[in-house]
Amino acid sequence: MGISLGLVGLGEFGSAFAELFRSHPLVDRIALCDREPDRIARFANRASFQSKFHSRDAYESLDDICKSDLDALVIITQHWLHAPQCIQAMEHGKHVYSAVPIITVPDGEEILEWCDRLIETCRRTGQRYMLGETTYYHADAMYCRRRAAAGDFGQFIYAEGEYLHSFDSPACDLRVVYNHRLASRAGQEWAQKLEEYRVRGGEDSPMHYPTHSTSGPISVMGAHAVKVSAFGTPSQSDDPFLSDKLYPLSNITALFQMSNGASMRICEHRHCSIIRETFRVYGTDASYENGVWYEKERPTRLTEEEMRDPLPEEVRKAFLEAGGESLLYGGHGGSHPYLVHEFISAVAEDRMPAINAWEAVRYMAPGVIAHRSARRDGEILPIPDWGDAPE
Secondary structure, eight states: OOEEEEEEOOSHHHHHHHHHHHHOTTEEEEEEEOSSHHHHHHHHTOGGGTTTOOGGGEESOHHHHHTSOOSEEEEOOOTTTHHHHHHHHHHTTOEEEEESOSOOOSOHHHHHHHHHHHHHHHHHHOOOEEEEOGGGGSHHHHHHHHHHHTTTTOSEEEEEEEEEOOTTOSSSOHHHHHHHHHTSHHHHHHHHHHHHHHHTTOOOOGGGSOHHHHHHHHHHHTOOEEEEEEEEEEOOOOSTTTOTTTOOEEEEEEEEEETTSOEEEEEEESSSSOOEEEEEEEESSEEEETTEEEETTEEEEOOHHHHSOOOOHHHHHHHHHHHHHHHHHOSTTTTHHHHHHHHHHHHHHTOOOTTOHHHHHHHHHHHHHHHHHHTTTTOOEEOOOOOOOOO
């Protein structure tokens, strides 16, 4: 017997996941929710949705869909809404999948408070939460976790993670993305809230969304950050993203001590000349960097196909039939189908998903403290931790 789930947020990013969730063999029923009715109609009228969607399962508010009898909600809304909406859904007995990040607002202390509330809600309600961190299911992350599970790295020594993405990158101009988000009803509300943060002296930071750089090395080593010293470069642009009034540091580099004794360097840069998302991990017996596995100093170059975990054949076939190779391996390094399958199978099997709340806060909290350290001239600061996920 399959599960029922609702897709909350059918904008550009949410739309990229709709066919994957709809076509998964374990999904029997699907609902659609968005504040913009035309977005719902776009999918409600698709021939592919007719076997799993009924017009009574169309909702224009989170409040309404939370009152439904659905098993789970997939929340792909704006970044500042993620944590409160996921908590609301769990309070109503729904398992939740959240787009990244957990939440991002110009206030590090508030981000940590939402992390705390997320863990408390999961503990109290018993509902499953999964963060849709795409880097976790990049081919190299999957490969390195397999080698780590086999003990092939030996003792971990050092790791690096980088997310270098300038706001004015020709490949993906984040200002264009931002302006597109502001055009929606939720975006207009965010513009008003942003002004409130400005008035009270809020600070944003590239480290308030660190999960693309932290999740790779943290998930491979199976360790969490204990303390950090960080430094940043002051913003030197009149761009609203890099204004010193709200975004004082455009680039931050942090060095962490990990719970396993290793060191980890994380770079989150937003005013730079290159776009890159990658990680490297080094051990006493073997190391991985840039698509190459090094063992006893002998390099083995790997293809993405070699590094990926296999999807169950019936799931792979269903995704291919729904959208071909572009749907199967087209999203964020081919991560989308793995994220969808992990969440659906975790709900169906009543188990903890891989990127659960306890794992998610370990990707998020280090960035908040790294920004704080950088604003204190590299002061070494402890990082809060909420422990391991319960069995």
